[in-house]
Amino acid sequence: MRDEPLVIFTPSGRRGRVPAGITVLEAARRLGVDLESVCGGRGICSRCQVVPGRGAFAKHGVQVEEDALSPRNEVEARYDRLRGLAEGRRLGCQARIQGDLVVDVPPESQLHRQVIRKSATERAMAMDPAVRAFHVAVAAAGLDEMGGDFQRLRQALESQWGIGGLRAEPVLLARIQGVLRAADWAVTAVVHDEGAGPPLLVDLLAGLPEGPLCGLAIDLGSTTIAGHLVALDDGRVLASCGIMNPQIRFGEDLMSRVSHAMMNPGGAAEMTQAVRAGLGGLVEALAREAGVDPRRICDAVLVGNPVMHHLLLGIDPVELGQAPFAAATTDALSLPAREVGLDIAPSARLYMLPIIAGHVGADAAAVVLAEAPQSSDRPVLIVDVGTNAEIILGDRTRVLACSSPTGPAFEGAQISCGQRAAPGAIERVRIDPLTKEPRFRVIGVAPWSDEPGFAEAIRGVGITGICGSGIIEGVAEMRMAGLLDASGLIGSAEQTGSPRCLPQGRTQAYLLHGGDPEGGPQITVTQGDIRAIQLAKSALYAGARLLMDEFGIDSLDRVVLAGAFGAHVSPLHALVLGMIPDCPPERVTSAGNAAGTGARMALCSRAARREIEAEVRRIIRVETALAPRFQEHFVAANAIPHATDDHASLRGTVNLPELAFNAWGEGGRGRRKRRAQTSGDPPEA
């Protein structure tokens, strides 16, 4: 046996001489190698498995002999018998180093491993969770033992893991005596350590935990609540689920929720209760899907806009609804998860990302965390489209953010045939510019409407309406096909040459499906639908333009569409509709649910939490509601794609017919009359 064998760990490449006879686990600790162990070297958790090399390693200049490690011992043999230990694998806590060694740490034995996953977002999660599990042997209670059971547990964590100053809440103090005795004093402490303040005991499990710890990432939107159950060892998503926000019954958009709180005593509390109950249902659904006991979920992260953020916390959102839009608090928060009604592990914490301002929320902060505009060399525009749009523009020099009240039209609400994205909804639309005939795809049905098999496939589902992405594509296609002019007027059958343009009072509607000759209910895009979409897209465009003014740029060369919705909108159609300022279409990309991704990152990594907390303090928030230029941009953005911006990049790619359908139906008296009716004034005689 050499006195000080040379040990090289792969893949880290860390190397050094260690005293002969120490274990591989001990050598890893001395050399700062990331090798996991939950049981503290007792040979029961098997998390420290390693793969020793054999033979010559020219690259490292090392010859590894047969006896470089001590032979497999009793503990390993027992583990192999009970749970199986793969060929060539050793337990790092048992194998002792006797000679020069090259040893590989497989990914599942790395504690802080970087996991590259091909998920929906293809996002690498850096693992550094706030919650970890530690197996400890606690001194049994005895007449000579000092302190209570908790003090002896704390002492065990300190001496066996170097974790000092553990604290526990009464809810957990009430459990530890039973668990310690049931487990014969060998338990796993689930410990939350945010880095600030003493670590907190989140749960105490008898013996070793089955499977990895898991946590909850929640994106609390005005319309939908999306949740992911995430394994805290590698960040993989164990289950995902979305539910409607039960607050919908109090109003569809943020302002109507705030109004409900203002107009009804107890209204805010009612909405708080509703959203907490909704979260409860979501957690149950996620746990069921993943086959996990909800009480075993031991950490949670939540993002949401300021109104959702405040309502969840039980804060009346009234100040968020009126200038100067003061938030009660903007900092990141860490609180007992049970305080917002989350029935997960007894002392689990809920981390809420900081909000950027009273009108730019923690969801926007999560988008910044996920998309990192502050690391971009050139300015990038990020829009997260939901009932409220979060808009971010930034590069290495600075990041600006605002929000804009687009309303729920992009989600299919306020649209005559609109519906949520669900089976039966038209989600994609194409219109032939020559024949003006449409074809479309329906959620739940694979073929397009003009493809073989559609007729059979659609029978079970039916065509029930148009969802958000369907209406956006539909309006953009109508514009490209010459059915709609730049001002947003639908042409008549005479003007367009299409019998699908049907008169509706003084305006026209385009028949997408139904009636003769197809039969079934009529699905149309009406003039009112176009107006609703124009209002929504103008608000979005104007917000982006305002940020560009503040940033001092006049054009964009990269746009990221975020939001669950962003994943379903074609960038080209978004440009044609004029939702976003001009940009080369190939430079408009979708980031999927970036807010949800940001929430998952914060769940998996304490460093991510610190990063976004620091970044949010640097973000420059821009107020849309009171900026005079916002109003100008809004008016100019009413046209499709825009009244004054030339959309040069877009026009290089697609044809936008120059048309004007102002002969009859709109303009002059007629237009005024419509507006008067809409606003509730008495119609002109």
Add this chain to the structure above:
Amino acid sequence: MRDEPLVIFTPSGRRGRVPAGITVLEAARRLGVDLESVCGGRGICSRCQVVPGRGAFAKHGVQVEEDALSPRNEVEARYDRLRGLAEGRRLGCQARIQGDLVVDVPPESQLHRQVIRKSATERAMAMDPAVRAFHVAVAAAGLDEMGGDFQRLRQALESQWGIGGLRAEPVLLARIQGVLRAADWAVTAVVHDEGAGPPLLVDLLAGLPEGPLCGLAIDLGSTTIAGHLVALDDGRVLASCGIMNPQIRFGEDLMSRVSHAMMNPGGAAEMTQAVRAGLGGLVEALAREAGVDPRRICDAVLVGNPVMHHLLLGIDPVELGQAPFAAATTDALSLPAREVGLDIAPSARLYMLPIIAGHVGADAAAVVLAEAPQSSDRPVLIVDVGTNAEIILGDRTRVLACSSPTGPAFEGAQISCGQRAAPGAIERVRIDPLTKEPRFRVIGVAPWSDEPGFAEAIRGVGITGICGSGIIEGVAEMRMAGLLDASGLIGSAEQTGSPRCLPQGRTQAYLLHGGDPEGGPQITVTQGDIRAIQLAKSALYAGARLLMDEFGIDSLDRVVLAGAFGAHVSPLHALVLGMIPDCPPERVTSAGNAAGTGARMALCSRAARREIEAEVRRIIRVETALAPRFQEHFVAANAIPHATDDHASLRGTVNLPELAFNAWGEGGRGRRKRRAQTSGDPPEA
């Protein structure tokens, strides 16, 4: 104006040169003088009042000129007009130093003043509370203001008071927006700062608070819950109140409570709920008595034995009822007061003193804090008598502690005519050793029963029973009057020569009141009462003796009787009864409710909390239940005053007749038979 006038503060004697023109308050801060200010020098709180001297101060070598201070200014004039400023007084934040000055800080302007009060316990409270009030002007919300309202409040506290890192719980975040606006951004922040971790916002008040902040000190006993409402500026008691512990219905003593938890599923939770509801009622009663809104109580401290401590926290006490008597936790705890159902200020904390061991509680720790045996040059025995007795013996070298299950006999329970200490109860008894005739005093009636006016005074109250101190004095007096022998047998009328000794089956009872010739209900002390008292006092005596063995001493020269009960027991009678080992009677003193005093000290002073936390770690706990010598001591202590200890000090003071009433009624078969019946076995044929 001198450039650097010399300023001398009295009574502290602090002195130094300061730049001319600064205020007295600023000078006090620079010289480290304890001068209070709540409003931060705005001239509105008047807490910084000072009394400037005039003329020559030979002692200090200073001549104070007329213009040593700037003349009274507008702010002071306004304050004088609105609220009155006494002659010769100045506001320290307004008066500017222009020349050499001697200035007195009156007690009410000192923040950490030592208040010597002639209260029930005559205890000086060193004021250093965990909670303090700070008046701040917060920047109003505006479009250009960064952060939320809470962030601006925190910033104001930091810049105006140097208090950084404030945190707030959601329950308070939900309130601050309304308070800030109602108060036009001038508010008082009530801040809890335990010294460890960031300070916590406990409440936010519009404007300046009315009156001092107040806190709650609670002694949670098995039988009674005593509470004090304490002003946190000087420690005075604003209200005191005691209620029955509603857990009584689950069992009278600790072991019966633990049994209830063991035998009934949900029994522990039921008792937790009962005691929390009881505390709620106590807080309401205290607030009503003091005329204070309970929501304005902003700190709380609680002490109690381990079973009460655990049940309040929702911890099943089952482990405390069986060897090795493991507590779930022994450390001091700080938790949200609302978590145990205390409905006081929104984010008020509850501090619970550490418990010493599974069988020696936080009430004993509070007694140690109040009585400080660790500072005594000679060993002092402290007994805190309740349903459970806490016994402490110590001096500078070491402190020992144990508990002993005396049961509730000392509180009037298990006594045939026993009752709680309430109007109508006989509380003091004297028996003439010649005539064997009794006289007594009744709670609620000033004259003794043989004094003029008693007959009239007693009419409204009646004589309803005997309370704890009454039975102790009664039994001791019977022993001294020769009505009772050393074994605890009551003599017959023939043996004692007193017609008040009435036969009851095979035993005797002593008629204290009633029957012929006085009329009314008979109040007697029965042989069964004597046995109950003997059991209780033997347990107490044996515990004290066990500690003396461990300490290595054979006699005492100082005893402190603590507990609400201790205040009402005559030391001489306690010695005659043999409740405590022999000691010169004049060296047996009462400390009143020492546990309650300890709780108040911890409420008023963070230093006291740190002190007892450190001290408890040094205390040597002694286990009575499993010590063989405890049993021996217990048996020997059955005699009155004792079978073997000679009670030399006592016998030098009083006469203890040598008697033995074993002729009939007890002894031999009769005694065995009684015992068999008591234990539930079938009586002998």
